Amino acid sequence: MSETVRYTYRLRPGRRAEAALLSEWGRCRWLWNEAVHQQKTGRKPTMCKLSKLLTEARGRNAWLRLGSQVAEQQTLRTYAAALDASFTVKGRGRPKAKKRKTSLPSLEYTTRGFRIKHGRLCLPGKVMVPVVWSRDLPSEPTSVRVYRDNLGHWYASFVVRRAAVAADEPAGAGIGVDWGVKTTAATTDPVFDLPHLGHRKRCAAERARAQRAMARRRRAKGLAPSKGYLDAKRRAARVEKRAARQNTHDARQWAKRVVDHHNLIAVEDFKPRFLAKTRMARKAADAAIGACKRELIYRGARAGRTVVLVPPAYTTMTCSQCGTRTKERLGLGLRVFECAECGYTADRDLNAARMILATAERGRASADDVRHTIASFRDGGWYAVRAGNPPDSSVGSR
Numbered sequence: 001m002s003e004t005v006r007y008t009y010r011l012r013p014g015r016r017a018e019a020a021l022l023s024e025w026g027r028c029r030w031l032w033n034e035a036v037h038q039q040k041t042g043r044k045p046t047m048c049k050l051s052k053l054l055t056e057a058r059g060r061n062a063w064l065r066l067g068s069q070v071a072e073q074q075t076l077r078t079y080a081a082a083l084d085a086s087f088t089v090k091g092r093g094r095p096k097a098k099k100r101k102t103s104l105p106s107l108e109y110t111t112r113g114f115r116i117k118h119g120r121l122c123l124p125g126k127v128m129v130p131v132v133w134s135r136d137l138p139s140e141p142t143s144v145r146v147y148r149d150n151l152g153h154w155y156a157s158f159v160v161r162r163a164a165v166a167a168d169e170p171a172g173a174g175i176g177v178d179w180g181v182k183t184t185a186a187t188t189d190p191v192f193d194l195p196h197l198g199h200r201k202r203c204a205a206e207r208a209r210a211q212r213a214m215a216r217r218r219r220a221k222g223l224a225p226s227k228g229y230l231d232a233k234r235r236a237a238r239v240e241k242r243a244a245r246q247n248t249h250d251a252r253q254w255a256k257r258v259v260d261h262h263n264l265i266a267v268e269d270f271k272p273r274f275l276a277k278t279r280m281a282r283k284a285a286d287a288a289i290g291a292c293k294r295e296l297i298y299r300g301a302r303a304g305r306t307v308v309l310v311p312p313a314y315t316t317m318t319c320s321q322c323g324t325r326t327k328e329r330l331g332l333g334l335r336v337f338e339c340a341e342c343g344y345t346a347d348r349d350l351n352a353a354r355m356i357l358a359t360a361e362r363g364r365a366s367a368d369d370v371r372h373t374i375a376s377f378r379d380g381g382w383y384a385v386r387a388g389n390p391p392d393s394s395v396g397s398r
């Protein structure tokens, strides 16, 4: 069995290659916007209509014919997918026009459009881009996305098939994970707790300095931004990105450690958006709970562990020893849980983590409103499977 994954590498395009990539992006961006405008006039474009749009546009404009047809076609394909998602995915808006100044370049090539030769990525128009091969590709890539981030760095993200990691032999027992602000992930075993690291807070002063410089150097509307302003902007973005990368790194290391040592992983199905409206929003955003959760679920399922998503309802209010639910909600200031029924006391987060694990293990009778969902990773996608059914026999919704 194998899975489809993305392997991303840094690119080091020379001046000529970068200019070629940018003009390719200019053409693709024009096509995207053309498609957006057609949508506005009431016609709902299908892939067939979009292909016709491409043929017509290439027939009309000689400058469009200079570009790669593969990249242009893929742009429209991405547009069609975005439009489709806007109809089916809740909360997703219609694709918008891409502005020259604010949109970041992104080009997609299928096997027809790229080659890897002498360690370099060869794109249409004799564009050769050196790749930093930080690790080997597991297989021949089927497509590549070439993009630039807000710092001006170029990347190539290859789609490859990779042999699925064989499920290791059962390791250890179960673990319950409760997300929080004080401790990003409180678990039933304190050894595996993920403390709040506050990467963004640590460099907040540095970022604020850059942002003050931006404010000072900002020119009136309509004027081109000064070099100093752009420098400060880049500096602020760099600080932000560094913190984000530290968060990702820590989340991965932690998730790997948890997955390596546990067989059953009970995860609080926490919605990070919930905290975004509170006074802890900044601290919560810094902890990147959503990213941590995603990483843990992904790695757990990949290693063949049982990953159970437990809805967070009442987990902090229920005693993990006797299952009695307290009458009142436990205020966030209260750090210790005390059971009025059996006298059990524990750290609030530890009790919640134990409750989550207990719910996943036995399905406590008292927690009637707790629904189990087992997440399973198959064919490159996530499937939610109702508890009670073996993960492989039932078809869940994605």
Ligand SMILES: [Zn+2]
Residues within 6 Å of the ligand: 319, 320, 321, 322, 323, 324, 339, 340, 341, 342, 343, 344
């Ligand atoms: Zn109790």
